[in-house]
Amino acid sequence: MPLQLPPLALYIHVPWCIRKCPYCDFNSHQANNDIPEADYIAALRQDLACDQSLAQGRKITSIFFGGGTPSLLSAQAIGQILVDAEQLIGFEPHIEITLEANPGTFEQEKFSGFRAAGVNRLSIGIQSFNDQQLHLLGRVHGRDEALRAVNVARKAGFDNINLDLMHGLPGQSVGDAQADLQQAIELEPEHLSWYQLTIEQNTAFYSAPPVLPEEEILADIQDAGQLLLAAAGYEHYEISAYARAKQFSRHNLNYWEFGDYLGIGAGAHGKVTLPEQQNILRLWKTRLPKHYLDAATSARISTNLQGHQNPFGGGSDLLGEESLPLEFMMNALRLHRGVPEQYFAQRTGLDFSAIASCWDELARKKLVELADGALRPTPLGRRFLNRVLQAFM
Template sequence: MTIDSWKPGATRDIEPQASSFRLPPLAAYVHIPWCVRKCPYCDFNSHAAGPDLPEDDYVRALLADLATDAGHVYGRKLTSIFFGGGTPSLFSATALGRILDGLERQVGFDSDIEITLEANPGTFEQAKFADYRALGINRLSIGIQSFQADKLKALGRIHDGGEAIRAAAMARRAGFDNFNLDLMHGLPQQSVADALADIDQAIELGPTHLSWYQLTMEPNTVFWSQPPELPEDDALWEIQEAGQARLAEAGFVQYETSAYARDGRRARHNLNYWTFGDFLGLGAGAHAKLSSPDGHIVRTWKTRLPKDYLNPDKAFQAGERPLAPADLPFEFMMNALRLVDGVPTALFSERTGLPLQNIEAACRQARQAGLLAEDEQRLRPTERGQLFLNDLLQHFLP
């Protein structure tokens, strides 16, 4: 069954969901797959940009892709948009404006929509970013990773610490009062002092949000086949504890495994993922989660390579996977239990259509193991559950 044939009331080989299901909020992820250079740790669908970036062709393809998916909106407006990559800031404001116009025309925006653009310090131009802000893009996510020259070199980054500092200042001058900085820890030859120095420098730049996460070796990357020497487990644990304490002292509240926010500026787009909301996925390799009013949910993904995505003889969609009722407890918990405070218990039935009784036994076992909190109002991990999230999620496997 293709997603185009997936309409309310259609006959399927999976049983219908309970009447408690409510259509969730809708977001959009727009993937721009090009970077100046591929980083050795990166396993995202990104490709080194050549001298001629096919910006116009790609925007046309994105808008055509959107037209094929717009029938699954069911009257909802977008609560958030995230331009990810790759490096979306390689695209001009004119190109991004055309994409936003298409999204607003074909779907529509909530009045307080959050629109985020990923950017790297090496692609910052103040005039360009003022133009982005004028389009209505109201949040930046800047890929810093580290401010230290030796760490940036080890990570294969094209910017230096000075550019990273200037990028944050340029963002403010361009009118962005809401921006995230991405930082990594557990880097080659990194000490606790090194990690804390990066955090201190980031805090000084005044972001509203920090994504602080550990470098991991992922398959199909240069680091997987040629791994650098990383800190030992004891050092990694010391970095984690010291870094979390420093962030808390500065008023950054951890609300997800690797996300910290000040002044309530949690990333609404990511919160939509973690609370099992719906999202359109536009662009090469983009993934989506889409629900119909009768409670059936499907995950889809687009063709991965830019040359294939741009080929008019090829379909945008590469595959889909309808979620059977047996899949839903794990799919829901895999997202919700990343949140430090979890989610309201009632959200499980609202987003899956399943009665809470379906997970009562699993919850009881997880609580007995000390991984899920004794809280009737919320499904939330304990501190132990946060540390051993994979063990917690095992209880909800089909």
């Protein structure tokens, strides 16, 4: 089956933060001194220029500034990279441009500038409205700043806001989690990312783990929270994503529908379909900010498997046929509505017959279904998603 080019998104990584949170395993580094903003923006442009050919004529459907804390950059810097991206590749009409921001006062002062620069979706990292929990999580803001941040964002003109909120926090009861969620709902964000705290390797919590709620309490928190969100009109459309009025995250939908994305910035990852070679390429950039900035002024060139040259390249590999079913399903089955059946062949290059027997067995167990032309998990399959995915290994 010939591969078809899917939509193209752009991820931009900003690797600095005020303080590294003890649960964070992302590529983020404490900004002890001034951030080399001008040098980093210049490097991002160079990085994107090197990847320009990978767009293969497509324009960008969505952009996501992640980190780290992208809101540490000035509005002028954010605006400059958006100008560069539009000049180098181009934007689809009504492009979604999301920027992650922390609720600290320093970042709040910039919200109007971010909106004027072209950012039209703000993702605010609240995590909790409980000051004691925020302290345990190592956050640099408090409840009052969190509430103020949403108000400031609205006044700045943002009509598409996501709030990040955690549950299953140290010592958290069902009532505590409900109170957090109720406060978030009262702020009326268009989107909520509500997810359980997990302890990851290479984090401070992994070295000195806090005492988390027992499994029974975690299950009760999840069940009660989903009822509360549904009653408030939020559709649970992905494992930890909830939206009102169908205002889904278009950038994340592109990931889950096995679309393509370029990744620029220190440690950023990308995925690109190569129809002529009938291959899918994954590539990533060098991780440490210093090495990334050094690459911008050095002659070092990294050549990946397709001969694509980028001085910021950390590595690349091709997705083999044997790994494609799992890669596709790991994304597609996160969505409650699933993905159109034809996407499997179009975006993996494999005929559906390659997984037909596996799919049929899972369907017999009522874990997946083909309904309304979509491949999707059943409610039972969502509950045991890891077991479902193991079938594609």
